[in-house]
Amino acid sequence: MNYLEIKDLRAQIEDKEILRGLNLTIPKGEVHAIMGPNGSGKSTLSKVLAGHEDYEVTSGSAILDGEEILGMKPDAISRLGLFLAFQYPLEVPGVSIANFIRAALQGRLAENETIDAVGYYKDLYGCMDELGIDRKFTSRSVNEGFSGGEKKRCEILQMAMLKPKYCILDETDSGLDIDALKIVAKGVNQMRNPDRGILVITHYQRLLEYIIPDKVHVMWEGGIALTGGKELALELEAKGYDWVREELVA
Amino acid sequence: MNSLDNGSSVNTESVDSFADESLFRAFAEERSWEPGWMADFRKESWEYYRAHTSPVHKDERWRFSPQARLSLSAFAPPSGTNDESTSVIDSSEEDLKEKGVTLGLFSEVLLNNPTVLEGLSNLKGPNLGADKVHFLAQAFSGHGIVLHVPKGVTLEKPIMVRHLAPPDGRVRFYRTIMILEEGANATLVETFISPNNQDASVVCSAANVVANSNAKATRILVQDLNRNSSFYQLDTKQACRDAGVRCCSLHLGSAQSRFENLAIAAEEGAEIDLLGLSVGKGTQLFDQRTRQLHLAPNGRSDLLYKNALLDQSKAVFSGIIKVEAQAQQTDAYQTNRNLLLSPEAEADSLPGLEILANEVKCSHGSTIGEIDEEQLFYLLSRGISKASAEELLVNGFLDEVLKRLKNEELADLLREHLKGKFSR
């Protein structure tokens, strides 16, 4: 029950198969990392799990705490407890961060319940302070005119506020300066707990020095090609993806 | 009982009870207490109505409009009695009398203070297509509101007015007369609502806003009628020397509505802002016609109309900026943006310029955009339901217009109405 289990997942877009029989299990309480070359399908995996309807799932399953999420609507998947920090967060003009996150929390309540505004702002400001986001941002439109790093922090802010059971962070470290990287890593580490599974997608070993993963997977042409401990990231950094190719041929 | 109109009026109307002389006479009879000039003005307007022949289907000003939906033919004209009190004025400004302000229902002012309305026949309609309906509004007006603010007087708080639509099968004509004398400053907010969710009736609001030199007039109209109603908004706004007029219409209700807006920068340095927001659901129709007319130099006018269209709703926008030869150094802008939230929603946009002066800054633009699927996915992926996501995106889209009000209190008031549109 207590894991996100992906089995034999195949998905395509416009008749091009991108995920080709992928298997991966993320238990609660663990942090896993996925590394892999550009175009290997990392973002596709995260979007398929989040319920993006452009991708056609042709086989397989993704079970979140016992429930099949493939075929569910994105909002239902989110409410079940999956969170995706986008590689490229979208701009939503005219919708303030405060209203956006509030709507997301409201979506988790029964129809006759409403959010207590005072408690909400207390939580929101608390999370913002932790992540070094100026409180003025609450009234700014979501991601509009944000720098690359500000967008990524804002993703983590949403994650912290929504307290999901499983988090997928798609290259949240890309575009962050060194200080921001540390802050974001701290934010993620604070969310590590026995009731939460985390998957970080990254190109850089450096992030994994701050967020120490329990397992590292290498994604290759739409599947998980190698799995190891945190030292696998170091090995990859040293040897490059040609090494993976050779390993696979061997 | 009804006279046949021989097809000379709106082409879909074969029976026209408004043209029935005995009905008009009965109406006038009921209002025999009015000053003679008013009776003459009604009669003259009614005769214009009868004489006016415009084959609407050939009229460029009705292009793209499913005008049959806006026909009045199925509705009964109002009676002349001052029946129920249908409009409620809420003014927290206490010393209106002291300040010499005239504020009251149209019929009240006509009875108690008719001199304020003596210039009524000089206040023209927008005449952007629904000319006949405006003649009717002049002939049959019995409801509405009059606000006259004397020279140099500022009203700090907005005057709030709530108008109730007539009962099923009826038309009611509301006149809004807002006149600000030199240097005066006032805000008028009018809300139109229905007595219930069923009654199919027609509300016709014909407003004239006049800001004399250095005056600042703000007028907000909220149309939140039930979904069986029809609505006409026929507005003329005029700004004199260095005066400012800011107008905003929020259209949420009615099955169909036609709004015509004529804004005249009549004297040097006049400034006019025309704002419009509409949210369409079901098969709602918003038919919008505007004209920014610059008659004098150094004027500025800026129009921003935004329509968010869900389901099978439809908006038509047709606007013209006209700058006369003498109106040099005019800045005039016109923007119409449409957001389609459904593949069946529809928008037509016809912006236009007619510039006779050579030293002006003018631009017009229009966009018809669909909802960005990736943006929607982003919202959904946060657990926000599709309906709430659409509401957020619509509010986000309209926010630009609300900001232009430059008054958070008024913006919040409109936001409240917008909320209601989505909780229905």
Ligand SMILES: Nc1ncnc2c1ncn2[C@@H]1O[C@H](COP(=O)(O)OP(=O)(O)OP(=O)(O)O)[C@@H](O)[C@H]1O
């Ligand atoms: N909407 C789409 N239409 C066509 N091809 C797509 C689409 N989305 C993804 N692809 C293709 O699928 C492949 C995998 O893309 P994906 O974004 O999942 O890679 P990635 O592993 O996240 O790469 P990166 O490290 O660059 O972020 C790429 O070849 C990409 O071009």
Ligand SMILES: [Mg+2]
């Ligand atoms: Mg990617």
